[in-house]
Amino acid sequence: MTRKQRRLNFVLLGMLALGAATALVLTAFNDSLVYFYSPSDLKERQIGPERRLRLGGLVEEGSVKRDGQTIRFVVTDTAATVGVVYNGQLPDLFREGQGVVAEGRLENGVFQAAEVLAKHDENYMPKEVADALKKQGHWQEEKSAK
Amino acid sequence: MHRFANPARFLRAAQLVLPWSAGLTVALLAAGLYLGLLGSPADYQQGETVRIMYVHVPSAWMGLFVYSNMAIASAVALIWKHPLADVVAKASAPVGAGFTFVCLVTGALWGKPMWGTWWAWDARLTSMLILLFLYLGHMALVNAFDDPTRGAKAGAVLALAGFVNVPIIKYSVDWWNTLHQPASVTRVGMPAVDPAMLTPLLLMGLAFTTFFVTLLILRVRSELAATKIRAIRMVQVHGG
Amino acid sequence: MDGVLGMGGYAAYVWPAYGITAVVMLGLLITSLREMRKNESQLAALKQAHPRRRARAEEGQS
Numbered sequence: 001m002t003r004k005q006r007r008l009n010f011v012l013l014g015m016l017a018l019g020a021a022t023a024l025v026l027t028a029f030n031d032s033l034v035y036f037y038s039p040s041d042l043k044e045r046q047i048g049p050e051r052r053l054r055l056g057g058l059v060e061e062g063s064v065k066r067d068g069q070t071i072r073f074v075v076t077d078t079a080a081t082v083g084v085v086y087n088g089q090l091p092d093l094f095r096e097g098q099g100v101v102a103e104g105r106l107e108n109g110v111f112q113a114a115e116v117l118a119k120h121d122e123n124y125m126p127k128e129v130a131d132a133l134k135k136q137g138h139w140q141e142e143k144s145a146k
Numbered sequence: 147m148h149r150f151a152n153p154a155r156f157l158r159a160a161q162l163v164l165p166w167s168a169g170l171t172v173a174l175l176a177a178g179l180y181l182g183l184l185g186s187p188a189d190y191q192q193g194e195t196v197r198i199m200y201v202h203v204p205s206a207w208m209g210l211f212v213y214s215n216m217a218i219a220s221a222v223a224l225i226w227k228h229p230l231a232d233v234v235a236k237a238s239a240p241v242g243a244g245f246t247f248v249c250l251v252t253g254a255l256w257g258k259p260m261w262g263t264w265w266a267w268d269a270r271l272t273s274m275l276i277l278l279f280l281y282l283g284h285m286a287l288v289n290a291f292d293d294p295t296r297g298a299k300a301g302a303v304l305a306l307a308g309f310v311n312v313p314i315i316k317y318s319v320d321w322w323n324t325l326h327q328p329a330s331v332t333r334v335g336m337p338a339v340d341p342a343m344l345t346p347l348l349l350m351g352l353a354f355t356t357f358f359v360t361l362l363i364l365r366v367r368s369e370l371a372a373t374k375i376r377a378i379r380m381v382q383v384h385g386g
Numbered sequence: 387m388d389g390v391l392g393m394g395g396y397a398a399y400v401w402p403a404y405g406i407t408a409v410v411m412l413g414l415l416i417t418s419l420r421e422m423r424k425n426e427s428q429l430a431a432l433k434q435a436h437p438r439r440r441a442r443a444e445e446g447q448s
Contacts, residue, residue, distance in 0.1 A: 026153055026314070034323050124338065129340055130190035251403070251406050252407060372425045375429050
């Protein structure tokens with residue numbers, strides 16, 4: 001084996017080992033790498049009100065109710081839903097049927113949000129195209145609330 | 147590979163490429179900026195802020211592309227000891243850092259009005275920040291040694307080790323849920339970007355690529371001259 | 387706010403994004419060009435001052 005080959009093998013093995021180690025670490029910390037929990041996750045985990053966490057999903061159509069400063073809406077991942085109460089400024093992209101991430105605490109099954117962020121999907125198009133797609137019935141809501 | 151490893155040969159080839167890459171950069175940039183700012187529609191959800199995409203996404207691509215280049219050059223330098231490979235890696239790092247910085251800042255400027263926050267510690271944004279630190283660490287490490295060859299070797303090891311971050315950035319939006327949306331252009335099947343917006347996006351991506359080639363040529367030339375200066379000085383000092 | 391400059395009310399985000407991109411890109415271009423000119427002229431001066439060494443260095447190249 002020439003020195004070049006030895007160096008090549010060394011680099012390849014090193015990369016492989018590093019890649020495997022990283023994969024293991026990332027798998028082990030998978031829970032803290034997710035940015036938010038879905039409503040189904042929350043149902044499963046029974047998290048108390050002492051823990052601050054993020055809830056993500058789609059804002060359920062027709063669920064947004066404004067009561068003075070207070071905004072109430074329902075977050076859904078199509079399998080489960082969680083009601084959210086929020087007092088404050090909503091981002092411009094906050095819309096029914098769109099993605100949302102709320103940070104706060106789960107108290108008696110209601111999510112008390114301290115901050116609400118909007119999440120958007122990967123589709124970009126002009127308004128006319130979106131309208132035309134909706135009219136033709138080709139519109140499929142992106143259920144990306146994984 | 148061997149053909150371009152010779153610095154003198156590289157300089158001759160670079161001399162031919164330089165006017166083309168510089169000219170193409172200007173032309174592509176003019177077309178991309180015109181279409182991006184004036185000749186393309188607003189997004190149905192995000193309105194005019196979608197125009198930030200035309201600088202944000204290409205700079206993200208370049209941040210990853212330049213790093214991959216740097217990792218390949220580092221592997222070539224470590225394994226085959228080509229004299230030019232270390233120079234290319236060293237010349238690439240500041241450019242990659244610049245692109246990554248632009249990506250992070252423009253992303254913050256886009257995130258504030260749309261998401262409602264400048265920054266989120268989600269997997270995509272955090273791994274992109276790590277990429278910036280890898281570039282900065284590489285720049286610091288390469289210059290930290292009195293002996294340039296030792297600096298280059300340490301830098302090459304860092305560049306290769308840091309390469310694990312590249313697939314993490316790319317797939318972070320698929321592996322974990324993030325505030326950042328999934329890939330639009332490289333997703334399986336059709337890109338999810340309307341052609342009217344995809345055109346300026348790709349033009350800007352090409353413009354950034356040719357700009358990188360231009361910068362790389364200038365920086366490698368500069369680095370090669372510096373190496374020769376060092377060599378001549380060394381001969382002087384050691385009584386040539 | 388109307389027109390391109392107004393950016394549908396998002397001018398405060400869109401224009402700084404383009405501005406910061408332009409500043410960083412131009413900064414990279416200017417520093418790279420300046421560094422290259424400095425090094426190449428320094429090398430040329432050194433070669434002029436030591437013509438014998440220049441021939442030797444050239445030999446080592448090809």
